[in-house]
Amino acid sequence: MSVSANRVWDAALGRIQLQIPRPTYDTWLRNTHALRLDDNLLVVGVPSAFAADWIEGRLQKLILDALSTVSDQALSVKFVVGDENPSSLSAYSSSNSQPASSIASIPNNEFSSEYSFSNFIVGPSNQLAYAASYSVSLGSHATYNPLFLYGGVGLGKTHLMNAIGHLATTQGKQVIYVTAEQFTNEYLRAIRERKTETFRTHYRSTDLLMVDDVQFLNGKEATQDGLFHTFNELYRNGSQLVMSSDRPAGELRLLEARLRSRFEAGLQADLGVPEFETRLAILQSIANASSTAIGQEYLEFIATYAHENVRTLRGVLNRFFAFIEFTGKKPSYDLAKIALGPLLVQEDSNSFGIPSILEASAKAYRLSVKTLLSPQRTKEASKARQLAAYLLKIKLGMSSEEIGETLGKRDRTTINYALIKAEEALVKDPHFKKLVKSLDSQAPDFNTFTDTTKSA
Ligand code: ADP
Ligand code: MG
Numbered sequence: 001m002s003v004s005a006n007r008v009w010d011a012a013l014g015r016i017q018l019q020i021p022r023p024t025y026d027t028w029l030r031n032t033h034a035l036r037l038d039d040n041l042l043v044v045g046v047p048s049a050f051a052a053d054w055i056e057g058r059l060q061k062l063i064l065d066a067l068s069t070v071s072d073q074a075l076s077v078k079f080v081v082g083d084e085n086p087s088s089l090s091a092y093s094s095s096n097s098q099p100a101s102s103i104a105s106i107p108n109n110e111f112s113s114e115y116s117f118s119n120f121i122v123g124p125s126n127q128l129a130y131a132a133s134y135s136v137s138l139g140s141h142a143t144y145n146p147l148f149l150y151g152g153v154g155l156g157k158t159h160l161m162n163a164i165g166h167l168a169t170t171q172g173k174q175v176i177y178v179t180a181e182q183f184t185n186e187y188l189r190a191i192r193e194r195k196t197e198t199f200r201t202h203y204r205s206t207d208l209l210m211v212d213d214v215q216f217l218n219g220k221e222a223t224q225d226g227l228f229h230t231f232n233e234l235y236r237n238g239s240q241l242v243m244s245s246d247r248p249a250g251e252l253r254l255l256e257a258r259l260r261s262r263f264e265a266g267l268q269a270d271l272g273v274p275e276f277e278t279r280l281a282i283l284q285s286i287a288n289a290s291s292t293a294i295g296q297e298y299l300e301f302i303a304t305y306a307h308e309n310v311r312t313l314r315g316v317l318n319r320f321f322a323f324i325e326f327t328g329k330k331p332s333y334d335l336a337k338i339a340l341g342p343l344l345v346q347e348d349s350n351s352f353g354i355p356s357i358l359e360a361s362a363k364a365y366r367l368s369v370k371t372l373l374s375p376q377r378t379k380e381a382s383k384a385r386q387l388a389a390y391l392l393k394i395k396l397g398m399s400s401e402e403i404g405e406t407l408g409k410r411d412r413t414t415i416n417y418a419l420i421k422a423e424e425a426l427v428k429d430p431h432f433k434k435l436v437k438s439l440d441s442q443a444p445d446f447n448t449f450t451d452t453t454k455s456a
Helices: 005-017 022-029 049-071 089-093 127-138 157-170 180-192 196-204 221-236 257-264 276-288 296-305 310-327 333-340 342-349 354-364 369-373 379-396 400-406 412-428 430-442 444-455
Strands: 033-038 041-046 076-081 147-150 175-179 208-212 240-245 267-270
Touching (some): 005 022, 005 310, 022 049, 041 049, 049 076, 127 147, 127 157, 127 267, 157 175, 175 180, 180 208, 180 221, 221 240, 276 310, 296 310, 354 369, 354 430, 379 430
Parallel strands (some): 041 076, 147 240, 147 267
Antiparallel strands (some): 033 041
16 A cells, blocks of 8 residues: 555544644644554554643544545554654654753754745735745845745745745854744743853854744743744844744734844744635645646635635645545545535535525526625526526525525525425426526536535
8 A cells, every 4th residue: 555654644633633622733743743554553653742642542542543534444643752754844843752852953964855845835815925935045135034924834844944944054154943832942941941141152163043833932931032032142143033923923912022022023924724726736845746647627625715824725625535445446536525524514514605696506597696696686686596596595505584594584484485485496397497407517516515515
């Protein structure tokens, strides 16, 4: 079986992420990585023994369930501490597994080539962050100092930092990457062990310091003090600083004002949720790197529905790959739907399908959607509304109230009446019947998407 441990774990994580609260996921699972798949045993690296215990104690069942869903074969899982696999991005957060007196931040040249600039797909949502990151790796822009990257989880902050580290290292620069959590642990330990001088020397010697997820420092005053001094010293020496955070610096309320203003002084670049084209390009680049061929239509399907963040997007595609490889089936919408899982249900309760149904119904009677939703009561408009109401009910399972709300704020009785008329028309009016049928087949989304949502 050629399925990599990584792919299975990624697929399982994508699923689990949707089932547990985000903070739980971020705390315990975000920094884990698959190490290998030995027969049926998946070995997963975690940052600390404590994390291993916690995950085993509370998440084991959920994890096994997710693994069985994505792999079709019974897998067991073992959690080990540390990074047997230095090429993995998340292996960086293994500070807790280091001997107590060493400095755990990433030394030069351990940046993974997997998370490079060339693997980072650029679009309007992340253009500035990308360009600025590239520029600071080459040391070409003093004004981008510090560079403050911010954006929600899974949008590429750590990827860019890794890319910066990789490129800057090849330029002969001394680079340190730490998570804010690691920085905190090291700093507090240095104080405890009276080794603040070692700590300072270590950080002072670098050309480029990156601190990931600085929102972690919120409220941690002692560490903020440590970072402030480190920051100033480096800045004075002309070293480059790069920070990342899940929100703009100005919104880090529990950060001392002096540190916040340091963060705000350079360039702040945000990473947003990528739009459809960028999501599709990301999927294409992953698919191109894979040996399994996947039709463009499935990538588009996934890009339409997995729009939360890039991590989820990758998780869904990897799950799709895993299904194909494990089951030996051909790619299909059905498998894609299973890979999307709960994402499809979420979508269904929102707005997907509604615009297309309204448009198609209005168009069928040569009306605009505006007229469809207006009080106008011509015969055509009534027919178009009956068609829309019927499709909204059958295809999206909407209640009469919801349909009324959607169709220009009409009341339930009006909609019930329209639905009765539609049922009648299906029997009596061949034109109407033909329309329903052709809209059905013309728009596979109506069928494929809704049916699954019920079963997925
Ligand atoms: P963050 O640190 O912002 O939470 P990560 O950098 O860990 O997010 O990104 C999550 C995943 O998504 C990683 O696998 C990363 O490689 C991928 N990713 C994010 N943005 C992009 C992008 N623009 N192009 C390609 N992959 C991306
Ligand atoms: Mg990150």
